[in-house]
Amino acid sequence: MATLNFPANHSPQADAEALRKAFHGWGADEKTVIAILGHRNAHQRQEIRKAYEEIFQEDLVRRLEGELNGDFERAVYRWILEPADSKAVLFNVAVRNAKKDYNVIAELATVLSPDELLVVRRAYHNRYKRALEEDMAAHTSGHLRQLLVGLVSSFRYDGNEINPKLAETEADILHNAIKEKKGSREEAIRILSTRSKSQLIATFNRYREIHGVSISKKLLDEASDDFLKAFHTAVRCINDPIKYYEKLIRNAIKRVGTDEDAVTRVIVTRAEKDLKQIKELFHKRNSVALEQALAKETCGDYRGLLLTLLGKEE
Amino acid sequence: MATLNFPANHSPQADAEALRKAFHGWGADEKTVIAILGHRNAHQRQEIRKAYEEIFQEDLVRRLEGELNGDFERAVYRWILEPADSKAVLFNVAVRNAKKDYNVIAELATVLSPDELLVVRRAYHNRYKRALEEDMAAHTSGHLRQLLVGLVSSFRYDGNEINPKLAETEADILHNAIKEKKGSREEAIRILSTRSKSQLIATFNRYREIHGVSISKKLLDEASDDFLKAFHTAVRCINDPIKYYEKLIRNAIKRVGTDEDAVTRVIVTRAEKDLKQIKELFHKRNSVALEQALAKETCGDYRGLLLTLLGKEE
Numbered sequence: 104m105a106t107l108n109f110p111a112n113h114s115p116q117a118d119a120e121a122l123r124k125a126f127h128g129w130g131a132d133e134k135t136v137i138a139i140l141g142h143r144n145a146h147q148r149q150e151i152r153k154a155y156e157e158i159f160q161e162d163l164v165r166r167l168e169g170e171l172n173g174d175f176e177r178a179v180y181r182w183i184l185e186p187a188d189s190k191a192v193l194f195n196v197a198v199r200n201a202k203k204d205y206n207v208i209a210e211l212a213t214v215l216s217p218d219e220l221l222v223v224r225r226a227y228h229n230r231y232k233r234a235l236e237e238d239m240a241a242h243t244s245g246h247l248r249q250l251l252v253g254l255v256s257s258f259r260y261d262g263n264e265i266n267p268k269l270a271e272t273e274a275d276i277l278h279n280a281i282k283e284k285k286g287s288r289e290e291a292i293r294i295l296s297t298r299s300k301s302q303l304i305a306t307f308n309r310y311r312e313i314h315g316v317s318i319s320k321k322l323l324d325e326a327s328d329d330f331l332k333a334f335h336t337a338v339r340c341i342n343d344p345i346k347y348y349e350k351l352i353r354n355a356i357k358r359v360g361t362d363e364d365a366v367t368r369v370i371v372t373r374a375e376k377d378l379k380q381i382k383e384l385f386h387k388r389n390s391v392a393l394e395q396a397l398a399k400e401t402c403g404d405y406r407g408l409l410l411t412l413l414g415k416e417e
Numbered sequence: 418m419a420t421l422n423f424p425a426n427h428s429p430q431a432d433a434e435a436l437r438k439a440f441h442g443w444g445a446d447e448k449t450v451i452a453i454l455g456h457r458n459a460h461q462r463q464e465i466r467k468a469y470e471e472i473f474q475e476d477l478v479r480r481l482e483g484e485l486n487g488d489f490e491r492a493v494y495r496w497i498l499e500p501a502d503s504k505a506v507l508f509n510v511a512v513r514n515a516k517k518d519y520n521v522i523a524e525l526a527t528v529l530s531p532d533e534l535l536v537v538r539r540a541y542h543n544r545y546k547r548a549l550e551e552d553m554a555a556h557t558s559g560h561l562r563q564l565l566v567g568l569v570s571s572f573r574y575d576g577n578e579i580n581p582k583l584a585e586t587e588a589d590i591l592h593n594a595i596k597e598k599k600g601s602r603e604e605a606i607r608i609l610s611t612r613s614k615s616q617l618i619a620t621f622n623r624y625r626e627i628h629g630v631s632i633s634k635k636l637l638d639e640a641s642d643d644f645l646k647a648f649h650t651a652v653r654c655i656n657d658p659i660k661y662y663e664k665l666i667r668n669a670i671k672r673v674g675t676d677e678d679a680v681t682r683v684i685v686t687r688a689e690k691d692l693k694q695i696k697e698l699f700h701k702r703n704s705v706a707l708e709q710a711l712a713k714e715t716c717g718d719y720r721g722l723l724l725t726l727l728g729k730e731e
Contacts, residue, residue, distance in 0.1 A: 228575070228576075232574060232576055235572075236610075237573075240607040241611075252567070256570035258535070259551075260542050260551065261542070262542075264546055289562075297548055297550050297555075299547075
């Protein structure tokens, strides 16, 4: 369930005008930006962009980039784009940055539903004039490339049917891949990038039954290179996205020097999806509310936006 | 351009009833089947299926399978399914048959537009409850698997922009792959399965300028294994599908014992697309009309359907 609070009715024109007013004079009125954009769903935000463009002949996204800065600017930028477009940007940044973040690629490719992933691939075309898999492939090599290209190109079957025998066979293959038996990585890539999520979860369950430890725990102990790390992320996101995101934001906050990119990604991409469950699990797991933990480790308008997206009411 | 002749208006109910009548008694009236189905476009054929199901509580496709046989039955079956569904069947048969036909996979995956390929992947889900890439991967291995899975999973950028410098670099990489230099096959797979068709054609052109011979000709001489053969097919289909199909049907007819599967595939999949150009090129290249060549090498109702789809009027 979502955490975002938004009005059933809003006037895109009035919102556009209020934002324009907030940009007047020296420095923007960030509180107004948060009060408006932090309380609008994806469709409403796109309506505001359109109204703003029509009334002021100016691109609202560009204007916001000019007016805001730092983590707050980045979070607003991720938030105001269409969700699929925003994910296209996340993919692109993850693979093109000097410090490549293969885990973000594995995460997004597996957390999205097969249909959502197609929409993101289309958004990637529109934004970058290249294919998503094209950029992933051009910046990686070897087994890591095979895995990431396989994951972002997949259009998995979305049904619930499972084949228990296949789960057994393929649990073995995944085990061999972790043990780095020759030839097993190709097979593990095939399994992870083509099987349905239901089938994969059956395979992971079978793995735990056979080996007495979850495949995720096993990978946590054994993952020594980028390939196995991305593999681990994909397994976790397919198995239990809520658990994955709870741990991601927990680690991002706990670190000396908060990992704002990860925090922003969790809040912005999940606020309209399942942030409520992530928040509940966080509370249960850490005996402190996520809002409280975030309020302690972040500050200013960035903190204001995060807490608003988490559903905090003034 | 298409060769199919079909009426602007037709009554799906009247068609369904005429077909039902054609099934009465011993043996079906195949002429009526051809006269109706051979003159209806994809949308109209689906309307007939729906009307037939509604009126007679019977699946028209099953009934046709029961009534017809041999090459004629197979051609009618390929023709009456929705085009995307029919291609899903072609993919499935090509990879699951004892005699795997990797060229058919490479052909379909590259001839289809990026958007058409997505529709076929969706049809594959519906029909087989598995992903297209899942079945391709499960029945292949090594570089051949990487290539075929890459091709069927691709969602290429569809724009016309090209990067001439990239074309130059990648023409070299493709050359190395043909020469079987170590590591070059992975790179060739990356290029062939992720670059836009416009970019690939620029790369193939550059190849010819550098090496004084087309990459297709080069591959024809050097292709010694399944990987290079599928590679060759993909290159030809991206470069010039009309030329590819003309040669495919020419060879299928010329063979001792016509290759009916190939003939059917060309006629059925292209009759509503570009069979007119294929026909023209065939005539120019062989100094004999395609209809004439086919009439000589096929017979009965199968021949009747092929010629009808080629636009022959009684």
